Amino acid sequence: MKLYYSSGACSLAPHIVAAEAGLPLELDRVNLTTKTTESGCDFLSVNPKGYVPALLLDTGELLTEGPVVIEFLADQAPASGLLPPYGSLDRRRVQEWLAFVASELHKGFGPLWRPVSEDVRKAALAQLHRRFSFLDATLEDRSYLMGEGFTVADAYAFAILNWCRFHKIDLSPYVHLSAYLTRIEHRPKVRKAMQDEGLLKPA
């Protein structure tokens, strides 16, 4: 399988999931401005949507949309515990988290990446802070979103919340959320994925 990714983008989530699941993954870095890849291909001819992540399967088919891609990857390694069994309520709970991360966090950061008015930026930040407060309260009694086990929802949340560094958003008042992010960053497979993307210096 080949993952089309951009360093530090939401595609870090499937990268982490593949690493945690022990799945071999070829990487091809996408320049999102020129829509070309490191291997020299026209990314729009690979994925007409023009965005990452995109996963090229061994069958030659392409799978897109981050939450679907990470569920697909985790389902290749059921023993990894990254996803509860299909059909269970816990599976729905993970999907509930994935939908929350996608719509409330991932897209919540959208205005911060674009040139927008100060009012729009402030409103986006205020909304994000409400979501951070909710996460902080949730994480008071558990290590990860689903409890004590790391799941795909944590990989996705981590990839997105990592953007707080780029935007200089101080998460230190959210003590449980900050501890959660540190906990995830210390996972060896997460560090390896971040190093592969140039986000952390190699050990």
Ligand SMILES: N[C@@H](CCC(=O)N[C@@H](CS)C(=O)NCC(=O)O)C(=O)O
């Ligand atoms: N709906 C897509 C959104 C993916 C997305 O927002 N990707 C960003 C990086 S985090 C991107 O590639 N943006 C470049 C573009 O849209 O041209 C998903 O969930 O996978």
